[in-house]
Amino acid sequence: MKARDAMYIGGQWRPAVGQDTIAVVNPADEQVIGHVPAGTAEDVDTAVRAARDAFADWAATPPAERAAKIAELRDVLVARKDEIAATVTAEMGAPLGFSQMVHAGVPILVAGSYAELAATYSFEEKVGNSTVLLEPVGVVGAITPWNYPLHQIVAKVAPALAAGCTVVLKPAEDTPLTAQLFAEAVDEAGIPAGVFNLVTGLGPVAGQALAEHEGVDLVSFTGSTAVGKQIGATAGAAVKRVALELGGKSANVILPSADLAKAVSVGIANVMGNSGQTCSAWTRMLVHEDQYDEAVAIASSAVAKYTVGDRVGPLVNAKQQARVRGYIEKGVEEGARVVAGGPEAPLDKGYYVAPTVFADVTPDMTIAQEEIFGPVVSILKYADEADALRIANGTVYGLAGAVWAADEAEAVAFARRMDTGQVDINGGRFNPLAPFGGYKQSGVGRELGAHGLSEYLQTKSLQF
Numbered sequence: 001m002k003a004r005d006a007m008y009i010g011g012q013w014r015p016a017v018g019q020d021t022i023a024v025v026n027p028a029d030e031q032v033i034g035h036v037p038a039g040t041a042e043d044v045d046t047a048v049r050a051a052r053d054a055f056a057d058w059a060a061t062p063p064a065e066r067a068a069k070i071a072e073l074r075d076v077l078v079a080r081k082d083e084i085a086a087t088v089t090a091e092m093g094a095p096l097g098f099s100q101m102v103h104a105g106v107p108i109l110v111a112g113s114y115a116e117l118a119a120t121y122s123f124e125e126k127v128g129n130s131t132v133l134l135e136p137v138g139v140v141g142a143i144t145p146w147n148y149p150l151h152q153i154v155a156k157v158a159p160a161l162a163a164g165c166t167v168v169l170k171p172a173e174d175t176p177l178t179a180q181l182f183a184e185a186v187d188e189a190g191i192p193a194g195v196f197n198l199v200t201g202l203g204p205v206a207g208q209a210l211a212e213h214e215g216v217d218l219v220s221f222t223g224s225t226a227v228g229k230q231i232g233a234t235a236g237a238a239v240k241r242v243a244l245e246l247g248g249k250s251a252n253v254i255l256p257s258a259d260l261a262k263a264v265s266v267g268i269a270n271v272m273g274n275s276g277q278t279c280s281a282w283t284r285m286l287v288h289e290d291q292y293d294e295a296v297a298i299a300s301s302a303v304a305k306y307t308v309g310d311r312v313g314p315l316v317n318a319k320q321q322a323r324v325r326g327y328i329e330k331g332v333e334e335g336a337r338v339v340a341g342g343p344e345a346p347l348d349k350g351y352y353v354a355p356t357v358f359a360d361v362t363p364d365m366t367i368a369q370e371e372i373f374g375p376v377v378s379i380l381k382y383a384d385e386a387d388a389l390r391i392a393n394g395t396v397y398g399l400a401g402a403v404w405a406a407d408e409a410e411a412v413a414f415a416r417r418m419d420t421g422q423v424d425i426n427g428g429r430f431n432p433l434a435p436f437g438g439y440k441q442s443g444v445g446r447e448l449g450a451h452g453l454s455e456y457l458q459t460k461s462l463q464f
Contacts, residue, residue, distance in 0.1 A: 008180075008197060012193070017042045023035055027350060033091065038201050048168055055165070059136045063118050067117075076189050078108055084103070084178065087177050107150045133459070136164030140165045141213065141219045144179075145223045148278075157182075173201070174316050179200065211231050214238070245279070246443040248281070250282045250399055251401045253388055255410060271377050283377060289382065312352075321345075341354035398442050404427075
């Protein structure tokens, strides 16, 4: 696989200003599969200017026409679904079946949802003697991560386009090939020149230049909390809008009345998907002390089904592999008990980490407080519901979570007290129309559905 040696700016594929490139590595076999340009601040400036030039016409385009273009984009993604899945598998390592279902399938659903929403959304309303207008913010700087490369692109670009904004995208340097496929799809869908622009590059160079650029009106970033804080500070200094989707340490709370076997097994599956590289993964499993030993046994048996290289792919790069293995070693050092997996590399080649389950984890341990971002589950015990709530809310994060109980009302009552942005009740299904985002240090703002669209709108009132 050889990547296009150019960036998509102003409706054209253009060479970068400099000659530096970024190697794209297949994490399953550690082989280079392509190179992309390492964009500079000058490249970012060119892209932002193209987006600024295109903004007025795109903002003035009737919402129904914008919706039609997003629908065409969705149709192109559908036609190229297999190619997208294969590309994601090659550059970030997800098993092909998971890539087809999630990495290619979910963005198509999200794009379709915004095609429908853009056509029906009310961009103005009457409030007494005023007409309130919802207008596009302007030029959006979108900075996306590698763990769900296409989903995160679509979750930002589709609502921005629906709102009437124009976009400059800086994708993660580990997964730029998927971003290039998306740019090709934008071009094929006939979205006007400059409405969407792609600059590949390193975060500290191209990403920082995009966040700092005076021509960018809103920065939408998904990634680590540490980088999100930096972007928030940069945007704050310029009084610039931000949307930040950051880290998580989500609790999977299994109340005593729940179906223990189902709750534990689904909880293990939730973390093992995408090799644990999911910000909303339920990485802390909370079980009543009377059911604890049984839950640990169920978890140990359930995780054995997730074979490395088959159902669990590699981590995205060597740095991430070392980071996750370091956390596992830290867990052992602090007294947690490994009941499955461990820090040893399971294969000689590839950035794999063994699916790992810890027991005897206490809330103050590092592995119970910090985001690991790998296939690692920590099982904690609680004495009663008040104790469970204290543990569930006892981190700086608040992105997602789960509650299980025989009585749905009991689960909902507990979920209402959780300091987190999204809670699945008894294994509730993913909903592309529901808002996604976090409390506390898990971020600012929401993605998906109407709430995601509103992030890209600003309000004007006319008095009569």
